[in-house]
Amino acid sequence: MDKEQLVSQTASRTDDKLETGLVQAPAKPNGLESVYEPIRNEMEAVESILRNELTNEVPFVDELLKHSWLVGGKRIRPAFLLLCGASCGTPSRAHFQTAAALEMIHTATLVHDDILDEALTRRHRATANSTWGNKVSVLLGDYLFTHSFHVASLSESCEALRMLAVASNRVCEGEMRQNAWQGKFDLTESDYLQMITEKTAELCGVSCRLGAFLSGASQEHCDNYESYGRSLGVAFQVIDDVLDLVGKPNQVGKTLGTDLVNQKPTLPVIHCLQNMAPTEQEQFKLILADPSSNCETLMPFLENTDSICYARSVAEQHAEGAIKFAESLPSSPAAASLRDLAQFVLNRSH
Numbered sequence: 001m002d003k004e005q006l007v008s009q010t011a012s013r014t015d016d017k018l019e020t021g022l023v024q025a026p027a028k029p030n031g032l033e034s035v036y037e038p039i040r041n042e043m044e045a046v047e048s049i050l051r052n053e054l055t056n057e058v059p060f061v062d063e064l065l066k067h068s069w070l071v072g073g074k075r076i077r078p079a080f081l082l083l084c085g086a087s088c089g090t091p092s093r094a095h096f097q098t099a100a101a102l103e104m105i106h107t108a109t110l111v112h113d114d115i116l117d118e119a120l121t122r123r124h125r126a127t128a129n130s131t132w133g134n135k136v137s138v139l140l141g142d143y144l145f146t147h148s149f150h151v152a153s154l155s156e157s158c159e160a161l162r163m164l165a166v167a168s169n170r171v172c173e174g175e176m177r178q179n180a181w182q183g184k185f186d187l188t189e190s191d192y193l194q195m196i197t198e199k200t201a202e203l204c205g206v207s208c209r210l211g212a213f214l215s216g217a218s219q220e221h222c223d224n225y226e227s228y229g230r231s232l233g234v235a236f237q238v239i240d241d242v243l244d245l246v247g248k249p250n251q252v253g254k255t256l257g258t259d260l261v262n263q264k265p266t267l268p269v270i271h272c273l274q275n276m277a278p279t280e281q282e283q284f285k286l287i288l289a290d291p292s293s294n295c296e297t298l299m300p301f302l303e304n305t306d307s308i309c310y311a312r313s314v315a316e317q318h319a320e321g322a323i324k325f326a327e328s329l330p331s332s333p334a335a336a337s338l339r340d341l342a343q344f345v346l347n348r349s350h
Contacts, residue, residue, distance in 0.1 A: 031348075032074060035340045038333035039082040042091050046078045049100040053151055064128065064140050068107050073123045076236075077102045079341065080207035081214075084225045086334035089215025094155035098164070098210050101152035105168055106203055108144035109175070111137055116179070117258040160210055167206035174198025183263040185273055185288055189314075192270055193234065200240075201233025224325060228338070231322040236345050238315040241266035242308055245295045260288070260295060267314060269298070272307040319346040 036043055054065040078099035085091045113119070114127040115134050121127060129137040145168070152164050177195050181187060208229030212222045244259045245268060259266050273284060284301050287293045302308055319342050326339035 031344055032079075032341075035337045035344060036079055038337050039079065039086055039091070042082045042086070042096065043075065043078065045096045046075070046082070046099045046103070049096060049151065050103060053100065053104070053147065061143075064132070064136070065143075067125075067128060067131070068111065068140060068144060071107065071110070071123050071125055071128075075103060076341070076345075077106050077203055077207040080204060080229055080232075081211035083334045083338050083341065084208045084211030084229075085215045086211075087329055087332055087338060088212050088217045088221060088225075091211075092214065094157055094160070094214050095211065097155040098152055098157070098160050098214065099207075101148040101155075101164060102203065102207055102210070104144045104148035104151060105164065105171075108141045108148070109171060109203075111141035111144065112175075115141075116175075117262050119258055155214070157214065160214065163206050163210055163213075167202050170198045170202045174200070174202065178264060181265055183265075183289070185265045185269055185285065187265045187270055189267065189270060189274075192265060192267055196234060196237040197230065200237035201230045204233030204236065205230035228322045228325045228342075231318040231325075232342055232345050235315040235318040235322070235342075238267055238311055238318075239345065239348060242268060242311050242315075245298070245302070246308060260293065260298070261291070263288070267311045268302055268307040271310050272298075272302050272305045275305040275307070276301060315346060319343070 054069040056062040081099045082091055085095045111128055115129045115137050119127050120130045152161055205226045209222050209226035212225040322342040323339055329335035
């Protein structure tokens, strides 16, 4: 069976339990259509797997799983995996299954994040916790985590499963570290970067490594692809922290200001605290500790220390390294998209 037949067969497998036409697929993110073009058919195959796997014969469970499928947004992690796989080989069914599993793991972390943040919206939709409550949402996140490993097992690669398990543990470690540091705004920048490397960059890095690994790349090449993904993951989270402070809700599509409400130390705030006059630090800390404070209250301090621009510059440094790696790859549509994807992460507004 050739590649086109394999992709077509995988994409055409629709579960009879999915009520076609009654559920609208997640819209393609603006600015990513051309980036995803070299793997358009492969992404459709992954989407088909997600549709089929996120359905259930129990109506209430089915409703929850449909919600988790629809709340999916940019599908960046599957795109990482498929583009890296395509840049050094030919994506196979193992790539599709593993990419779908990665997206399910990522979605599980979002469901649990929304509970912790008490967020009301994500991707312009009501969160699971705001709709069904925390108890149901915890179970939904657990279901997505556990079922993702069943989906990944269909890749028939024990090593891929091991990578996913290790990465999932590191993501949870990053989340626990973040919660342990709640209210500790005097963190060093190094501590912060370590936290987001685990919390966000880990899944991006393993996505890229898995794509290369499943295409038969050498250990050295897999390491380089993983570094590319980690760099972009760090850049993505730093920009996310910036958008939580200065983004527009109608563009970002989720509840903003949750980092401040939940006392999460982020790079703009850490930088601001370290670079303001000592006489202002106590006042700034009181504002951070006040539950009635909002992003507008912080802005004069952040502007005085140029902390938003500084955070963007840190994101740029990490993205530039990823762009250089993508440009070093043999010329191909997939390699060009890896470069463009790095630029998208840096310039995104949502």
